[in-house]
Every structure is written in C-alpha cells, then in structure tokens.
Amino acid sequence: MNKKLPILLALIFSCAEIFSQNFRSIGRDELLNKIKGGWAGQTIGVTFGWPSEFVYQGTYIQDYERIRWHDDYVNEAMTVFPGLYDDVYVDLTFVEVFERLGINAPLDSFAVAFAGKQYELWHANQAGRYNLQQGLPAEKAGHWLNNPHADDIDFQIEADFAGLMSPGMPRAATKISDRLGRLMNSGDGLYGGVYVANLYAHAFLHDDVLTVVTEALAAIPPQSKFHRCVSDVIAWYKANPNDWKQTWFEIQKKWSEDTGCPNGVFHPLNIDAKINAAYVVAGLLYGRGDFTRTLEISTRLGQDSDCNPATAAGVLGVMKGYSGIPEYWLTPLKKAEKRSFSFTDLSLEKVYELGFRHALANITDQGGRIDGNTVRIPVQKAKTVPFEENFGGHYPSEIKKIGQTFGENFQLEVEGIGFVIRGYVSRKSPDTPHDVLRAALFVDGKKVEEANFPTDPKKSRTELFWRYRLESGRHRVEIKITDPKKDYQLHAVDCLIYSNKPREGIRHD
The missing domain is CATH 2.60.120.260 (Galactose-binding domain-like)
Incomplete structure (x- = not known):
C-alpha cells in the first residue's frame, strides 16, 4: 500500500469538510468597525448611567429628569470614579490572558489573573475572588453553595468580551462564557453572562433588535427563571410596543423578588441578573435601534443603571458599528480613547486592536478563514448550556x-x-x-x-x-x-x- 495514501485521503476529507461548511462573509474593515462599536458603546453606556447607579431602586427615572452628559464626560468619570468602569476593566483581565496565552488558555490561568487583581470588586465578583484566593477550585468559586451572590449581575456585565471575540459565532461565545463565568457565578447569574455574550455574537449577524434578543435565548435552558423572565419581556413588548413603562411595571410585579443576594432580599435594591437583564432587553426593544433612545430607556429603568445601558449600548454599537454611533455620544469618548483603564495599561485604542486580533484568532480556531480582506465566519447553531438552579427550594x-x-x-x-x-x-x-x-x-x-x-x-x-x-x-x-x-x-x-x-x-x- 502506498504510504502516502492515508495522508492524501486525510487531506481530501479535510478539504471536503471545509468546502461543505457554510460561511458568512464580512470585510475586515466592517468587522473592526463593529468590534470598535461594541467596546465604545459599552464605555459610553456605563458613563451615562454613572450618577443614577442604584439610586432608583424599585422605581424608574421620570421623563422630566435630565440625565447629565457633556463633551468631556468620559474623561471626567475616569478621573472622579475609576471604579465605575468595573464593567470594562474586569473584561480586560480576561482579554489580557487571551493575549498572553492564546484562544484556548486554560481556566486556571484566568482564575490566577482574576484573583491577583487589586481593583475594587463587589457581590459575586468579590465572593468569587475571595474563594480563588483561599484556594477553592476555579469551577467552584461561583457556585451558589460557596457564593451567596451567585445569581447577581456580575458576570453579566463582564461577558461583553466573549461575544465581541466571537462575531457571528454563538456557540463559541457560549463556550467561553460558560467556562469563565463560573469564576464568580452559577445558575441564573451564569446565564446572564452567557446571554449577553450571545447578544453580542448575534448582533454581528442581524440589524433587527427583536431578532437578536430572541435568538440569543437559544443558549439558555427554557426551564430556567432567566429564560422565562427575558421571554416575558419580549411578550410584554409585543403586547405594549409603545409603552416601556407598562413593561417596567410588569417586570416589577413578576420578577422583582430577590432570593439569593443578602443585600437585596427584603430590600428594594435588586442586583439580580434576571431583572437587570430584563431592563437591558427592554431598553434594546423599546429603543428600536436608535442609540440615544436605547441609552435613555435602559438607564431610566433603574437599579444597576450604569451596567444596563453599558450592555444595551454595547450590543447596539456592534449592530451599528463605531461609525454609526452619533457624534453627540462619540465625541467625549474619543477624547478618552488613549487613556488606560484602572489597573491595566490598556486604553480603548489598544482594546480595539486586541479585540479585532482575538476575534480573527477565534474565527480561525472555529474553522473560519481569512481570505485577504474578506473574513469568512462559520455558521454555528446555538448550544444550550445545562440547566442548574441556585437556591432551589429556599x-x-x-x-x-x-x-x-x-x-x-x-x-x-x-x-x-x-x-x-x-x-x-x-x-x-x-x-x-x-x-x-x-x-x-x-x-x-x-x-x-x-x-x-x-x-x-x-x-x-x-x-x-x-x-x-x-x-x-x-x-x-x-x-x-x-x-x-x-x-x-x-x-x-x-x-x-x-x-x-x-x-x-x-x-x-
């Protein structure tokens, strides 16, 4: 038998598999524009929600109250309250590991990096970091038996990077977020991060907000409270497409009871992932693709009102691209793009570059191809993560x-x-x-x-x-x-x- 025959056959089968693979094509410049839009939107959103974070608990911001913004607001926020950007700098902890060790970096490397950071953390993040510092295995640090804040919003506000480096690849976004989210969350808290990562992944594919928020749910177990909560918001939007306040009342009536977070039970503060994800989805749906309206509504819905517009504006920033963000919002951001976030030497300008590089690496790792100025993204079916429930029967x-x-x-x-x-x-x-x-x-x-x-x-x-x-x-x-x-x-x-x-x-x- 010809010794070269097995090698030849392997090459033939490999080529056949590649050519049978379905791809979506996008230009390199367009891909970069969308990745920049996601990071920019997230940073704009968290800045816009700065003054109202957890000020409006169990209520919303009235229409007559003006939310502050000016042409150097991002620089002001980064100077006055660097801890505001935990939405970004915790993301960047994971981005740094991917840059150092590659797309398939082991979970323990992310755990060591997260445990060693000296930034301020709260709730599930702080509980998870403590667990890691005390030697608990990475996959157990966010489990509800070890972390009373396991259903909190923490990984939900940090999972943007997983979707931004998985453009059009929901399965890849789920793989990353389902692993890393366990450092600080489990159950519905973990699902919040998986869902956000999928929102970003789908935002590269669609320009219709309703499609994006619906498709992203495929990664979440239907029997979970998280899935049911977001599904309710979509249904309430369809029933009342012109009244976001009515949907706010429906969310409040059905989903405002907190079970796990010791700071939120018997208290109007609600940092639970479900209800805040509901506000993100409501902001996106009622914003109807308008950047300003999306920011306004997702902020006015209250509770974690810096994180929720950060997520909503980040997702919309991908859909519209950096060039599609209105100058009113983009001008203050541009003045701060060379400035490093706290506890990292990464500025937005550097993050745009790293995010683009990691997306290309992830695309090729998932079987995609880079052909000159054309990026071919493999078509992926969503993967639903396993069902788990925190505080069941409690x-x-x-x-x-x-x-x-x-x-x-x-x-x-x-x-x-x-x-x-x-x-x-x-x-x-x-x-x-x-x-x-x-x-x-x-x-x-x-x-x-x-x-x-x-x-x-x-x-x-x-x-x-x-x-x-x-x-x-x-x-x-x-x-x-x-x-x-x-x-x-x-x-x-x-x-x-x-x-x-x-x-x-x-x-x-």
Whole structure:
C-alpha cells in the first residue's frame, strides 16, 4: 500500500469538510468597525448611567429628569470614579490572558489573573475572588453553595468580551462564557453572562433588535427563571410596543423578588441578573435601534443603571458599528480613547486592536478563514448550556437584626433550612496593620467550616458565614474566633433566614 495514501485521503476529507461548511462573509474593515462599536458603546453606556447607579431602586427615572452628559464626560468619570468602569476593566483581565496565552488558555490561568487583581470588586465578583484566593477550585468559586451572590449581575456585565471575540459565532461565545463565568457565578447569574455574550455574537449577524434578543435565548435552558423572565419581556413588548413603562411595571410585579443576594432580599435594591437583564432587553426593544433612545430607556429603568445601558449600548454599537454611533455620544469618548483603564495599561485604542486580533484568532480556531480582506465566519447553531438552579427550594422568611461585635465567639438560634450571617472584620484603628482573623462556624454543635477573614477589603469575605440545605427546624449557630487578636474583631450585622416554604401572601378575611 502506498504510504502516502492515508495522508492524501486525510487531506481530501479535510478539504471536503471545509468546502461543505457554510460561511458568512464580512470585510475586515466592517468587522473592526463593529468590534470598535461594541467596546465604545459599552464605555459610553456605563458613563451615562454613572450618577443614577442604584439610586432608583424599585422605581424608574421620570421623563422630566435630565440625565447629565457633556463633551468631556468620559474623561471626567475616569478621573472622579475609576471604579465605575468595573464593567470594562474586569473584561480586560480576561482579554489580557487571551493575549498572553492564546484562544484556548486554560481556566486556571484566568482564575490566577482574576484573583491577583487589586481593583475594587463587589457581590459575586468579590465572593468569587475571595474563594480563588483561599484556594477553592476555579469551577467552584461561583457556585451558589460557596457564593451567596451567585445569581447577581456580575458576570453579566463582564461577558461583553466573549461575544465581541466571537462575531457571528454563538456557540463559541457560549463556550467561553460558560467556562469563565463560573469564576464568580452559577445558575441564573451564569446565564446572564452567557446571554449577553450571545447578544453580542448575534448582533454581528442581524440589524433587527427583536431578532437578536430572541435568538440569543437559544443558549439558555427554557426551564430556567432567566429564560422565562427575558421571554416575558419580549411578550410584554409585543403586547405594549409603545409603552416601556407598562413593561417596567410588569417586570416589577413578576420578577422583582430577590432570593439569593443578602443585600437585596427584603430590600428594594435588586442586583439580580434576571431583572437587570430584563431592563437591558427592554431598553434594546423599546429603543428600536436608535442609540440615544436605547441609552435613555435602559438607564431610566433603574437599579444597576450604569451596567444596563453599558450592555444595551454595547450590543447596539456592534449592530451599528463605531461609525454609526452619533457624534453627540462619540465625541467625549474619543477624547478618552488613549487613556488606560484602572489597573491595566490598556486604553480603548489598544482594546480595539486586541479585540479585532482575538476575534480573527477565534474565527480561525472555529474553522473560519481569512481570505485577504474578506473574513469568512462559520455558521454555528446555538448550544444550550445545562440547566442548574441556585437556591432551589429556599424561600427568604426573615432577617434577624444582630448588631453585635465580638472578639471570641457569638451565638444565635435560627429556624429554617438555611441562613446567611452578614458582617465584617475590623481593625482597632486605621493605623493598625492589615491582618487576618480566623473563625469557625458550628451548627448544632458540629463544626462545619473554618474561614479566613482578611481586613484588606480587596481580599475580604463578603459575608461572615452561610449555610444552605439544612434539615428544616431550629438550629443553634455559633461562630468562634480560633485565633483571637486584641486589635481585631468581627461584627455580626444581621442574619437572613430561609424556609422550605414561601411566606403566605396577603390574607383576605
């Protein structure tokens, strides 16, 4: 047998596979224009929503209230509040890893990079980073049993990069976001990031907003609350296409109850991924492809009102391209494009270049081709990620106020199937050096966990302790500091308690 025959046959089959593959073609310049539009739109959106972030909780911004904007606003925001751009600089942490290690960089490399960053983080991001710093495996850092904020918005506001580097390739966008989102989220919180990545991927293919928000849902399990919430918004839009406020009321009535986030349960603040994704989708739908109207509505819907317009404007920026963004919005951005974001040496100008390079690399990795000035993107069917539910069967029943400081131990009784004790570690004075207290949690006399409590806020634990899936009934909970230090102490603020049954609604006698 001719030894070259197997090689020849392999080449023939490989060529046949390539030629049978369906492609969509786009010019290099057009692709770059859309990628730039996505990054630019995201940055404009987060800047526009800066003053109203979590100011409007359980309400919306009235029409008569003017939202501030001027021709050097991006520079002002980057100077006054660099932490505003966590939507961008956390994305860039992952972009840096792709640049350094390539498209198929291992998950642990992203975990190490994320854990080592010194920027401010909150909620699921901070809980996930703490877990990684304490040695928890990357794929478990965002799981709800390890992270009370697992349903929060965090990865949803950071997944833009995954869609921007997967133009027209929803399956590739899902692959990236389903992996990296587990560093800080699971369940509906993870789905928020997967959905946003798919919004961006589809925005390269379609110029109709309704098509984009609908097609992106194919990546989300239909039985999930996230899918049902976004589907509701689409249906309410179709029923009331000229009244975004009516859809806001419908969202509020059905989806405003938070279950997981200890800061949002029994409180009007709602940083849950579902409801904020609902505001993104409503902003896109009622904006009807108009950049200004999309920004206005997605901001006026309230809650996380810097992140939501950032996502909506980023997606629309891809659809319209950088050149299609009105100068009113683009002029302030251009003045800041050479300026690096906090905790990175990457400016928007550099990000445009990296984003384009990573998109081309991902396209070829997925079987696409670059033919001169033409980019051939492989046609992909969406892949639905597996179903998982956070806090299943857990219903908030009450919050016990505590307000107690202790240097050795603390006890309380709870009745239910789970609890979260909110609190923090403190130093005697600001001059006291940072250190770490260590404490153990006992439930019904049995030690169930021991944890570190760093005083450095960038390494802090978001809550003191939590436990889910307990046997229904009364439980004795105790926290013991295992290495007492006179200049350091723990503060227990309150305790969120879960029941295995929802509370009864309003009684009608």
